Amino acid sequence: MASLRHEYYESDERVTISVFDKGTDPAQVSVKFEPRKLTYTNGDKSLVLEPLKGQINTDTSDYTVGKVKIEIRLSKMVHGRWGSLVGEAPDVLAAAPTPVAPIYRPTEAVKKARKNWEGITEDILKSDKEKTSDEDPNVGGDSTLNSFFQKIFADADEDTKRAMMKSYQESGGTTLSTNWDEVGKSKVEVKPPQGAEWKKWN
Numbered sequence: 001m002a003s004l005r006h007e008y009y010e011s012d013e014r015v016t017i018s019v020f021d022k023g024t025d026p027a028q029v030s031v032k033f034e035p036r037k038l039t040y041t042n043g044d045k046s047l048v049l050e051p052l053k054g055q056i057n058t059d060t061s062d063y064t065v066g067k068v069k070i071e072i073r074l075s076k077m078v079h080g081r082w083g084s085l086v087g088e089a090p091d092v093l094a095a096a097p098t099p100v101a102p103i104y105r106p107t108e109a110v111k112k113a114r115k116n117w118e119g120i121t122e123d124i125l126k127s128d129k130e131k132t133s134d135e136d137p138n139v140g141g142d143s144t145l146n147s148f149f150q151k152i153f154a155d156a157d158e159d160t161k162r163a164m165m166k167s168y169q170e171s172g173g174t175t176l177s178t179n180w181d182e183v184g185k186s187k188v189e190v191k192p193p194q195g196a197e198w199k200k201w202n
Contacts, residue, residue, distance in 0.1 A: 018070070057075040174191045
């Protein structure tokens with residue numbers, strides 16, 4: 001009898017064996033399932049796998065005959081990976097307890113604790129509430145600072161307005177003075193921030 005080339009892959013629930021027997025007549029194929037043994041025969045060709053690494057359910061195991069290969073599906077009695085098709089007897093996996101998989105039925109509604117969306121919305125709105133400048137002096141950044149200077153400029157007399165304009169323009173925006181007596185005497189020097197260098201653009 002000639003032996004046949006075969007390959008397999010497995011999941012936790014079953015082992016799928018591909019027996020490469022090209023041009024097989026389905027009427028000539030015989031597959032016998034036993035708890036620890038698989039026998040495939042086709043005329044003078046056969047494949048016997050014994051002892052299987054674990055017990056199989058002979059009632060739910062099946063096979064299909066194709067043009068190039070026969071696919072045999074073995075249902076495992078104990079879920080888990082075998083690692084190989086054949087193994088030593090006694091069956092060490094038979095002693096292991098069968099894990100019970102949870103049964104999910106699509107008609108059953110899973111009850112969950114309801115979320116209080118109103119409370120969550122209120123919390124978000126409270127946290128997003130803008131702080132006042134009394135609560136945080138840095139609130140608003142540049143826009144707050146600009147509005148502060150605009151307020152000073154609007155409430156100032158003519159000398160203070162001239163001092164602010166002259167000091168800001170001549171210093172390239174690095175100095176802002178409200179003292180016209182000091183600013184009016186000479187040109188205001190450029191005073192860049194510490195670590196910065198002033199460059200004049202043409």
